[in-house]
Amino acid sequence: MREVTVGTADLAAYQQVLGPERSATLRSGAGRLAALLAGRTVWNVNSTAAGGGVAELLHSLVPLARALGVPVRWLVIDGDAEFFAITKRLCTLVYGSPGDGGPTGEAEREHYRKVTEANAADLAGFVRPGDVVIVHEAQPAGLVPAAARLGAKVVYRSHTGCDTPNEHTARGWAFIRPYVEQADATVFLIPPHVQPWAPAPQVVAPSIDPCLPKNVALSQDEAVEVLRAVGALAGGAADGGPVTVSPGGGPSIELRRPVIAVREGDPPPADAPMVVQVSRWDRLKDMAGVLRSFVAADVPGSYLTLAGSDVTGVSDDPEAEEMFVECRREWERLPTELRARIQLLCLPMADPRENALVVNALQQHATVVVQKSVAEGFGLTATEAMWKSRPLLANAVGGLRTQVVPDESGLLLDPTRPDGAAGGIARVLADPALADRLGAGARRRVHENYLPDRHLLQWGDLIETLVKEDDPDASAR
Template identity: 50%
Template sequence: MAYTGTPQPLTVHPRRPNAPPALPEARVTGADPLLLGSAVGPVRAAELDAAFHELREALAGRRIIDVNSTMNGGGVAEMLHRLQRYSRGAGLDAHWFTMRGDPAFFALTKQLHHFLHGADASGPPIDRAGAEHYAAVCEANAHALLDVVRPGDVVTLHDPQAAGLVPHLRRAGARVVWRCHVGADDQNLHTARAWAFLRPWLETADAYVFSREQYVPGWLAGRRVAVIRPSIDPLSAKNRPLEPSAAAAILSRIGLRAPADGDGDGPPIYRRGDGSVGRVRRDPTCLCSASPPPADAPLVVQVSRWDPLKDMAGVLTSFAEAGGSLDGVHLALVGPDVSGVTDDPEGGRVFAECAALWHRLPDRVRTRAHLACLPMADTEENAVIVNALQCSAAAVTQKSLAEGFGLTVTEAMWKGRPVVASAVGGIRDQIEHGVHGILLDDPRDGVSFAAQTSSLVGDHRLAGALGAGARRRVRENFLDDRQLLQQTSLYQNVARV
């Protein structure tokens, strides 16, 4: 039943006079979803293939379209690339556009992002003027999008940035799904404030998607709501098996590993998605490191956006105050190039705060701590660097203060790495404490964080057992075939409205 045809190119309607510029569209090469069978087995792959066949029939030539705020940086952009890739490979006419906005728009929507997490945040006033500016930006984006959206197309809008597009697309006859990738287990004044702002734009959507049931606000009772947990692609450059020698060569190339004595590290090469050989060429755009970690030093890694809720500064502080328990261990805090994530105005400030903290550390700690911003120009190169870091780590941490889901945890678990992570948000859905990793009840408890991390680095038997349990957990629950199955089911229901 595998689809072997070629998706049709996007039909563009004649542009209206004085129409706003077209929105940027991601160019994604399709991949046959049956390829996932090498990781999930033939039975699961066949089930997914059948689901795509049913969705093609339900759509009857209509398209599926995703709209978010950036093509680079963060889990949502990575997820959309993968879902689009397999959807196009299955024969769906799938497209992905990103919004345009000014700094004021992205500052306001980042503040809404924090509020939805239940956290306070500074930012522009969320008042009448702020709402009017948000509405104007969304209206301009909607007008540009309406040049390509046809009645009956299924359009998924992602997160607060795109919520304001809902009424415009519904009036044009599109079927509209709003997907929220963030949330809080316990609603509070901050979440109430965010929903009060967003609800007027969201009322007319055909369906809503959340990562956890706890994130669904009460006012959506009785509406079409799906809970779809994020997932990872086991075949991507970030998650494919990587030989230790290749990982070592890549980390040496970017300055996060010193060659071993007499070690002839090979070239920093990897296999790209199209089968060609890639070579890591770009240096980190920012690197705070006195010298590379020795080849035999245990490496603790946290890979995150430079976002205050990821608490990179807290990880660095806890590491510095650990005393002798982490002697000999090196820490790598790694995030994206802060100039390459256009929808996150906080990235530069957070990295600068971490760099200032690093410079103030005593020499005995600073020589074992490393901060790096990875280049974003080549997504596969960026992904394989993260792969090399995670699979080379003695332990992977995710000390988030709040977390929508936490795909960096999923990635590390798939690689069989022991994980120390905060018991917040979707991380709790991934890890059973002591079985698939270590959960921190209080993410602000730096003493406990350091102690738990030290225990994993020092106990190879425990680390191995947790890593093995983690990999099984991801295979059973968090690979892309499961998310694609849930998405195809939702789209069938929405397409038949």
């Protein structure tokens, strides 16, 4: 186990986005919480410092909370390949999917226990009585009892779920339930994901950070410059040297690492209509289904970009390479003229800020963004695209149904259709006025509901309740 080093956020940048009234409310709530904690620490525990939605949320919320005076820190657990294969299986099962079909029997439980015990020993070196420990997802779920034994108040935060429980969700939850039900509270993304046995369940939607490189405003010229620099669009520098960009006028980011691209011929031209999905290489994100939808839409002159993390760069997702290979094989079966209009990109993970800027540029440059998940916790890649005023086509699953108001902030798709995005792709590409209207509605919905001030204040309310339960006199100090 190790601690992730994070700095503090620039509060002035958030005030520019939130405005004075929301900024004052955030400062007031954070100040009250900081006084209430009085020497306690709020610990977040998850499985990786880079890659995936949990790590991204923590890279946003922890520095902001610290800038507001709230004592928040972040720990990442250790585990071997077998452990992460088991926990990937558990997360997929909780989504309602059979995943790799592997076992979750006594041998898997014993290995999970051994890895958890090793991390629990490390946890004792950080956590003190009275602290608050937030355990994120199945990987560190086994640490809930250990944190409680150390005298902490413990919250289990679920980032996955299934709208309609089935035998797969039952098997996944059965594995981690003995740990999770020992928490003082549980937090879920949307109401349908709440488990009936969960202790003190709360619903807290996640958020995106408008001030990080992934979401700061880029002009169209800046987005094109970034994508050309990494080889995602045609027209990059002939010498292939690094390009430096200062997104949103903030600190400069040097683009030194090209994308790993699978495509036929040259990169797409910058002036071509572009359909984009940015997701993990994961069977639940259905990248191959987006490819099939694009082919079925058959819009002349348009291009498709499927982009995910470098398959060697996400330590807790052992299926990523397998899913990327499956998608590449489907691409290879297409006629040459179609392969020339579809690119699969693996985005380097060595520099998180560089990776985030490339994702930002891909979403900003997109004519239409697709999120064709067959199961979804919330879908922050969709939220990010909405913030950039992009028209969004999303399967009607999980938190995507919460975010998308049909025909107002996007279009909802039938998740049972393998090429279900085809009609929406064709419709939006053919109607620029519709694209503009959906994009404006998407931006507005994110501004009103999915920025970090609301997110932190909800967490503050929950932590305040737990601390007062533990120490009724805390509010008087």
